[in-house]
Amino acid sequence: MKATVYVTIKQNVLDPQGSAVQGALHSMGFAEVGKVRIGKYLELELDTTDRSEAETRITAMCEKLLANTVIEDYRFELEG
Amino acid sequence: MKATVYVTIKQNVLDPQGSAVQGALHSMGFAEVGKVRIGKYLELELDTTDRSEAETRITAMCEKLLANTVIEDYRFELEG
Numbered sequence: 001m002k003a004t005v006y007v008t009i010k011q012n013v014l015d016p017q018g019s020a021v022q023g024a025l026h027s028m029g030f031a032e033v034g035k036v037r038i039g040k041y042l043e044l045e046l047d048t049t050d051r052s053e054a055e056t057r058i059t060a061m062c063e064k065l066l067a068n069t070v071i072e073d074y075r076f077e078l079e080g
Numbered sequence: 081m082k083a084t085v086y087v088t089i090k091q092n093v094l095d096p097q098g099s100a101v102q103g104a105l106h107s108m109g110f111a112e113v114g115k116v117r118i119g120k121y122l123e124l125e126l127d128t129t130d131r132s133e134a135e136t137r138i139t140a141m142c143e144k145l146l147a148n149t150v151i152e153d154y155r156f157e158l159e160g
Contacts, residue, residue: 006121021122021145030141034125041086041121042101045114061110065101 001046003058005076007067008039042066054078081126083138085156087147088119122146134158 009015018036025033044061048054058076067074089095098116105113124141128134138156147154 008121008123018122024145025141028141028144030137032127032137033141034127035123036125037123039121039123041088041119042098043088043115043117043119045116047112047114057110057112061105061108061113064108065104 001048001051001054001078001080003042003044003046003054003076003078005042005044005058005062005066005074006039007042007062007072007074009037010071010073013071039072040066051078081128081131081134081158081160083122083124083126083134083156083158085122085124085138085142085146085154086119087122087142087152087154089117090151090153093151119152120146131158 015037018038021038022033022036025036044058046054046057055078058078062074062076063069095117098118101118102113102116105116124138126134126137128137135158138158142154142156143149
């Protein structure tokens with residue numbers, strides 16, 4: 001089974017990396033770019049076929065390691 | 081218009097960050113985790129309503145700044 005995890009910075013938390021990219025794009029002539037938010041995208045292969053078990057385990061991985069839930073949100077998709 | 085950009089490391093390129101996360105998950109008891117690949121996830125607000133223009137511009141941004149096309153792939157979605 002394959003899991004895709006998206007970790008994004010919460011809406012009300014400052015994203016300095018996004019601001020830096022926005023500034024760089026502006027200085028390169030991409031003036032139409034508004035707010036930029038940058039997150040992480042993870043692909044994990046899981047050696048399991050039990051979908052609900054996989055959901056529980058991925059949630060635990062996100063809570064414990066993959067996301068800092070103080071400032072980040074996460075969501076995931078399972079396939080296979 | 082909102083653009084979502086996914087930047088991922090090419091399949092044949094080593095992903096040390098992914099390997100580190102895999103090792104950490106194993107040591108935390110998530111033994112079912114196989115290969116882990118980590119990429120970037122970007123959300124950009126674009127001040128334009130022309131979809132094909134936006135596609136051209138986002139492609140240029142990816143080629144010039146957002147992705148290192150030597151070792152990374154990118155894809156994007158537009159909405160709004």
